[in-house]
Amino acid sequence: MKKKILLILSMCLIMLGLAGCGEDPTKVDYNGYTYEQLKGACENTVTVLQEMSESEKASYLASGDEMLEHLVGRWDEAVKGVGDFVKLGEFTVTKSGKTLTCEQEIIFKDRPVLLTYVYTYHNMQLEDITVDAVQTLGEKMTNAALNTLMGMGVVFAVLILISLIINSFKYLSRFEKKGIEEKAAPAAKAPVAALPPAVEEAIAAQDDLELAAVVAAAIAASTGTSTDEFVVRSIKRRF
Incomplete structure (x- = not known):
């Protein structure tokens, strides 16, 4: 019994839903406006746009009403290349x-x-x-394909740019490493230039004289005599 009651209630709800979906739009009250009033507003707009003269168009465009200026401008764009007016078509309210x-x-x-x-x-x-001019199916497909290609192109361009940036990191690290090594490396010492033979001999002779003077002073000190009483003529090095 309960199952039958639930089944009947379900069927009633389905019927009410179908009735709501199938409601005649011409009989609906649209917040105080009827279907015919809304349709009449659109038809009057079409009539005004079709019959307006150039002076009226200029007046509308200079009216300062942004919506009116936009409507007149869009009308001029939409009716280019559409041919002669035939009739008013379907009117829908959503x-x-x-x-x-x-x-x-x-x-x-x-x-x-x-x-x-x-x-x-x-x-x-x-x-x-x-x-707006209604696009044909072919035009819609063409625009969709162009939008898809443009989107894919942008994505690939961004991916390529990111790849180049990532690849440039290794070169930056190399430059950084090279700079650190250059700072850490000690400065190379300049080679000492070799002295000419004549200069070396003069230095050696001067060293011998100084050594002889030192030896003479040592002998004089040890013997208690003066350096004037003897002369150091030669010194033999044993090393």
């Missing part, structure tokens, strides 16, 4: 969280254009208006 989005399709000969109104739902304040 509520997502705190945002309500209204999209009006505008059919031209070569490609459609999409007018989008974005509202803040709780006060229905207009946040943005955009106009």
